Every structure is written in structure tokens, then in C-alpha cells.
Amino acid sequence: MTxxxxxxxxxxxIRMANVAKTYGRNGANVAALRGIDLAxxxxxxxxxxxxxxxxxxxxxxxxGLIDTEYEGSYWLDGRLVSGRTAEELATLRNRTIGFVFQxxxxxxxxxxxxxxELPALYARDRSPQECRAIARARLEEMGLGHxxxxxxxxxSIGQRQRAAIARALVNRPRVLLADEPxxxxxxxxxxxxxxxxxxxxxxxxxxxxxxHDPDVAAAAERIIHVRDGQTSDGLV
Amino acid sequence: xxRRATDWFRLLLRFAFAGLAGRRGRSGLTILGMAIGTAxxxxxxxxxxxxxxxxxxxxxxxxxxxxxxYAHSRSVDPEWIDFDDVGAFRRIPGVRDLAPVLIDSQxxxxxxxxxxxxxxxxxxxxxxxxxxxxxxxxxxxxxEESSGEKVAVLSQDLAQLLAGTTGVGGWIRLYDLRxxxxxxxxxxxxxxxxxxxxxxxxxxxxVPLSTLRSLSQRRAVDVVYMQARTPDAVAGVVRGVTxxxxxxxxxxxxxxxxxxxxYLVLARKVSDTLTLVLIxxxxxxxxxxxxxxxxxxLITVTERTRDIGIRLALGAHRxxxxxxFLLEAGILSFAGGVVGIAIGAGVxxxxxxxxxxxxxxxxxxxxxxxxxxxxxxxxxxLYPARRAAAMNIVDALGYE
Numbered sequence: 055m056t057x058x059x060x061x062x063x064x065x066x067x068i069r070m071a072n073v074a075k076t077y078g079r080n081g082a083n084v085a086a087l088r089g090i091d092l093a094x095x096x097x098x099x100x101x102x103x104x105x106x107x108x109x110x111x112x113x114x115x116x117x118g119l120i121d122t123e124y125e126g127s128y129w130l131d132g133r134l135v136s137g138r139t140a141e142e143l144a145t146l147r148n149r150t151i152g153f154v155f156q157x158x159x160x161x162x163x164x165x166x167x168x169x170x171e172l173p174a175l176y177a178r179d180r181s182p183q184e185c186r187a188i189a190r191a192r193l194e195e196m197g198l199g200h201x202x203x204x205x206x207x208x209x210s211i212g213q214r215q216r217a218a219i220a221r222a223l224v225n226r227p228r229v230l231l232a233d234e235p236x237x238x239x240x241x242x243x244x245x246x247x248x249x250x251x252x253x254x255x256x257x258x259x260x261x262x263x264x265x266h267d268p269d270v271a272a273a274a275e276r277i278i279h280v281r282d283g284q285t286s287d288g289l290v
Numbered sequence: 291x292x293r294r295a296t297d298w299f300r301l302l303l304r305f306a307f308a309g310l311a312g313r314r315g316r317s318g319l320t321i322l323g324m325a326i327g328t329a330x331x332x333x334x335x336x337x338x339x340x341x342x343x344x345x346x347x348x349x350x351x352x353x354x355x356x357x358x359x360y361a362h363s364r365s366v367d368p369e370w371i372d373f374d375d376v377g378a379f380r381r382i383p384g385v386r387d388l389a390p391v392l393i394d395s396q397x398x399x400x401x402x403x404x405x406x407x408x409x410x411x412x413x414x415x416x417x418x419x420x421x422x423x424x425x426x427x428x429x430x431x432x433x434e435e436s437s438g439e440k441v442a443v444l445s446q447d448l449a450q451l452l453a454g455t456t457g458v459g460g461w462i463r464l465y466d467l468r469x470x471x472x473x474x475x476x477x478x479x480x481x482x483x484x485x486x487x488x489x490x491x492x493x494x495x496x497v498p499l500s501t502l503r504s505l506s507q508r509r510a511v512d513v514v515y516m517q518a519r520t521p522d523a524v525a526g527v528v529r530g531v532t533x534x535x536x537x538x539x540x541x542x543x544x545x546x547x548x549x550x551x552x553y554l555v556l557a558r559k560v561s562d563t564l565t566l567v568l569i570x571x572x573x574x575x576x577x578x579x580x581x582x583x584x585x586x587x588l589i590t591v592t593e594r595t596r597d598i599g600i601r602l603a604l605g606a607h608r609x610x611x612x613x614x615f616l617l618e619a620g621i622l623s624f625a626g627g628v629v630g631i632a633i634g635a636g637v638x639x640x641x642x643x644x645x646x647x648x649x650x651x652x653x654x655x656x657x658x659x660x661x662x663x664x665x666x667x668x669x670x671x672l673y674p675a676r677r678a679a680a681m682n683i684v685d686a687l688g689y690e
Contacts (some may be wrong), residue, residue, distance in 0.1 A: 109512070118603070120602070120683040121683070140607075141607055141609075144602070144605055144607040144608065146608065147603070148604065151605075153603050153604070155687070161600060163312050173605055176604060176605045176606045176607070177605065180303075181297070182297070182301070221604070222313070225605070241445070281462055
């Protein structure tokens with residue numbers, strides 16, 4: 055089941071070899087990624103930087119197991135994940151990956167507590183009461199203990215992004231993936247979110263953040279540049 | 291593991307209800323569409339059963355477990371059923387009661403007018419075998435039969451003609467003799483029309499068989515009615531009567547032996563076929579309801595594309611999404627089934643209570659209509675649910 059990764063050490067949470075992706079069929083093919091080699095160690099705070107259309111988001115989707123149509127090899131947490139079934143990937147995504155999106159992507163009709171417990175509920179290994187307790191704890195850590203029963207629409211955008219971070223952390227994922235997490239925020243709120251990432255990083259979290267903004271990328275300890283679907287500094 | 295499975299189911303049920311709660315009006319209308327389909331099926335079965343019961347009661351009203359025999363008069367040298375034949379019928383196992391009937395006609399004078407009257411000579415068993423209902427007085431007794439007394443029981447039609455001149459306790463004149471009127475009867479149901487004209491219908495007087503026999507000097511009877519002990523014994527009695535007639539009349543095939551079974555079988559077959567046709571028509575509305583569910587679920591899945599994408603990104607399995615939407619469709623059709631049964635069974639029962647009619651509601655049809663409507667919902671929910679589950683996550687999240 056687990057193929058050994060070349061140069062794989064336990065410290066490398068993410069390892070990619072020659073990953074390529076092409077969009078479109080019937081002739082008009084656009085290469086989004088061309089032979090990406092990537093390694094991210096446990097506990098790293100990495101920013102993937104590139105211009106719009108550089109392929110950085112596609113790379114994040116592949117890392118996050120929501121885009122599975124690509125060529126090349128990808129090891130997540132030491133396990134080869136390219137070519138696995140949708141069911142296996144759903145379980146891995148649920149337990150290993152935490153997503154933070156630019157537009158938060160909270161379910162608007164649910165309270166943030168209900169939103170935050172979703173990954174725990176879909177994991178199906180805890181009772182609904184336990185799931186709720188964990189979700190509450192994460193939201194409290196994000197300073198939202200007094201807003202549990204509010205729907206996203208009733209919160210400030212900063213609170214919404216913090217709720218989304220709480221949701222991403224509910225299952226204690228191996229990697230926190232953030233796609234332009236400050237893209238929809240004003241600079242003061244953006245700093246607030248980056249502070250949270252810095253704090254999580256200090257506590258040992260592995261964070262991969264996609265951004266086009268050099269100021270945001272500066273918050274990370276390492277920057278990987280993606281240009282025209284290629285990167286020269288993906289390996290450590 | 292079983293507990294985890296029920297937990298899982300409960301969780302998805304919760305998501306499904308939450309999804310439906312977000313669009314109450316639309317869900318209500320979809321349920322209504324499904325309810326109309328289910329109600330039509332249940333209602334149509336009730337109507338079919340009601341019609342069937344009515345026709346069957348008309349036929350059975352002629353007499354329960356009835357077997358009757360008569361001779362055709364069309365042959366050149368006809369044989370008749372004589373009194374020895376009747377004695378032989380009596381010994382056939384399975385015959386509970388037997389009533390030979392002599393039919394004669396007389397002209398009575400009613401208020402100076404000549405009035406033709408059918409005179410039936412029969413035994414007291416006739417009233418039981420043919421389900422006669424006494425309107426007034428009593429029927430002919432065994433004692434009057436054995437001593438050949440001149441008593442008469444009038445049909446309701448005749449009693450009405452004679453009203454004012456004579457009645458129960460009075461006298462009528464037949465064969466130039468005075469007959470004492472002891473009762474007035476009517477037929478249990480106006481049923482014979484369902485089979486053929488009844489000899490007891492119309493302007494008729496019933497007198498003891500022995501009385502008419504001596505007055506008319508007849509040696510043969512016109513028709514013999516027999517009541518079998520049980521419905522199962524009917525066929526045996528028919529065979530027995532046929533056998534008696536064949537042996538005693540040297541295989542002359544001049545007789546008709548009938549039971550109501552053939553009419554009952556025919557009537558049931560006709561009404562069952564009719565009911566099936568009606569169910570097929572009602573099933574179309576069930577189908578339309580199912581398409582309504584599919585339509586609404588397709589819209590829902592499209593509207594909730596991002597919702598589905600988020601759930602998948604958070605680690606929901608495709609089967610979680612499939613089940614959630616299948617459950618939503620199932621809840622709609624389940625609710626439609628419940629409402630439909632309430633309407634389809636409630637309205638007939640309510641109308642029955644108002645008009646004092648026993649309305650049959652088949653619990654089997656209720657069960658089947660319910661199961662079919664749920665199955666229809668799940669079937670039509672399958673396609674939208676599969677579409678939801680097969681969604682491309684990146685596209686669903688709203689990326690280009």
C-alpha cells in the first residue's frame with residue numbers, strides 16, 4: 055500500500071516528483087504545471103508565490119487532494135497518494151488536510167459551530183457530542199467562544215476567516231493549506247490572520263500558503279516561486 | 291460497527307433535513323405532487339373495491355351458495371324435472387336446503403280490472419334459499435305446506451296493487467278459491483337483473499307447493515333452487531345435480547345446472563381488470579410526482595454546488611453526499627406518501643361516514659402505494675444525487 059518515497063524521510067510531509075497538469079482537451083491544451091518537484095518538511099511555514107495564472111492554485115489543489123487529475127508522483131506524509139481511489143483520498147483529505155480559502159467558504163445557512171464540526175462529523179470516528187466539543191474548543195482558541203451560534207453572515211470578515219481556520223484545524227491535520235487567506239481582508243484583519251498562522255507555526259503546525267502578495271509571503275519562513283507552471287526552488 | 295452505521299445514517303438524515311428546511315415552500319409543493327399520486331392510487335383501489343363489492347353483493351343477493359336447475363323447453367320432446375328428481379337432489383351431499391318452484395299464472399280481479407298474476411308454488415325453504423325479506427306478516431309454514439293450505443304471500447308489487455282492498459289477514463281469489471294473505475315479501479336485493487329476470491319479481495303471489503301442485507295438476511317443476519352448505523360445496527352440488535339428471539333422464543341434455551359462481555367469477559374478473567386499468571392511470575400521476583422530485587432535486591444540486599464542494603473538500607466521501615441527497619428525495623416522497631395516504635384513505639372514509647356507506651380501504655393498497663411512492667422518490671432522486679456526488683471539487687468550489 056505504501057510505496058517508499060525516494061529521499062523520503064519522516065520529516066518530509068509533502069514530496070512531489072515531476073508533477074504536471076494540463077487543462078483542456080481536444081487540441082487546445084494549456085499546461086498549468088510542468089514537472090514540479092517539491093518538498094515541504096514537517097513544521098515548515100511555506101508560501102507559494104506566483105502571479106495569477108502561474109499554476110500556484112492548481113499546485114495547492116493537488117497538495118490538498120481536491121485535484122486528482124495530474125501526472126507525476128506525490129507523497130503525502132510518506133504515502134504515495136497519486137493514483138489512489140476517491141474514497142481513500144476523501145479519508146486522507148479529511149484527516150490530513152485542513153483548508154483555508156480566500157472567500158472562507160463557510161456554509162451560510164449553518165452556525166459557525168455547525169460549520170466547524172463538519173470535518174469531525176465526516177471523519178465518523180467520534181460521537182456527535184465529541185465532535186461538537188472539539189469544534190467549540192477550536193473556535194474558542196480562535197476567540198470566537200461568544201459567537202458559536204452565529205451564522206457567518208452575522209460575523210465580521212475577520213471572524214469568518216478565524217471560524218474557517220478553526221474548522222480547518224478540527225481534525226488536527228498534518229498540513230494546513232491556505233489559498234490567498236488574506237485576499238478578501240483589509241490589511242489590519244490580514245495581519246490578524248497572519249499572526250494566527252505565525253502562532254500556529256510556532257506551535258508546530260505545517261502551513262502551506264498560496265499568495266501573490268510579497269508582503270503576505272514574507273510572513274512565511276520559506277518562499278517557493280511558481281512561474282509558468284514551473285518552480286526552481288521547491289526542493290530543500 | 292452497527293452503531294457507527296446508524297450514527298452515520300442519523301448524521302446524513304440531519305444534513306438532509308437541514309437541506310430541506312432551507313426551502314420549505316418548494317419542498318411542500320413537491321410533497322403535494324407526490325401526495326396526489328399516492329392518493330390517486332389508494333383512492334382508485336377503494337373505488338374499484340367498492341364497485342366490485344356492489345356487483346358481487348347484487349349477485350350474492352340472489353342467494354348464498356346458490357345452485358339452480360331448470361329444463362329447456364325448446365327441444366322437440368323435452369324432458370322435465372319431476373318430483374322424483376327433486377327427491378334425488380335432496381340426497382346429494384352438500385345440499386343444505388332445497389326449494390322446488392312451480393310457476394303458474396292466473397288472472398285476478400283488482401277493483402273490477404283483470405290483473406295477470408304469477409303464482410309461485412314453493413316450499414318454506416324458498417324464503418331462506420332466495421334471501422326473501424318479509425315486509426309484513428310471515429312466510430308459508432311447513433305445516434301449511436304439508437297440509438296444502440290455501441295461503442298466499444304477496445310480492446310487494448301485488449300488495450301495493452291490492453292496497454285498500456285487502457292485505458295481510460285478508461283474502462284474495464285465485465283458481466276461484468279464496469286464499470288467505472299471510473305476508474308480503476320483497477327480494478333481498480333487486481338483484482336478479484344482474485343474472486336474469488327473477489320469477490319472484492313483479493306481481494306475484496307465493497303459495498304452498500303442495501297447494502299449487504294439486505290445483506294445477508302439474509307433474510314437473512319449473513326450477514329447483516338449492517343452497518350448498520359452504521361455498522366450497524357449490525361445485526360438488528352442481529356435479530351431483532348434473533349426475534342425477536343424466537342418470538334419471540337417459541342422458542338427455544335438456545337441463546341447465548348453474549351456480550352463481552360463474553357470475554361471481556366473471557364479475558370479479560371484470561371489476562379487477564377495471565381496477566387495474568384505473569391503477570395504471572393513477573400510477574401516471576405517481577410518475578409525474580416522481581419526476582417532480584427529480585426536477586426539484588436537480589435544481590437543488592445545482593444551487594448547492596458550492597455547498598457540496600465545501601463538504602467534499604472537508605473530507606466528505608462521495609457516498610456521504612450521495613446518501614444525503616438520496617435521503618432528501620426519500621424524505622420528500624415519504625412525506626408525500628404519508629399525506630397521500632391520509633387523503634386517499636381519509637376522504638373515502640369521511641365520505642363513507644357522511645353517506646353511511648361502508649367504504650373499503652385496502653390496507654394492502656395503502657401499504658403498496660406507500661412503498662411504491664417512496665421507491666419512486668428514491669429512484670428519481672438517484673440521478674440528481676449521483677450528479678451531486680460526482681461533482682468536480684475544484685469546479686464546485688467556484689474556481690475557474
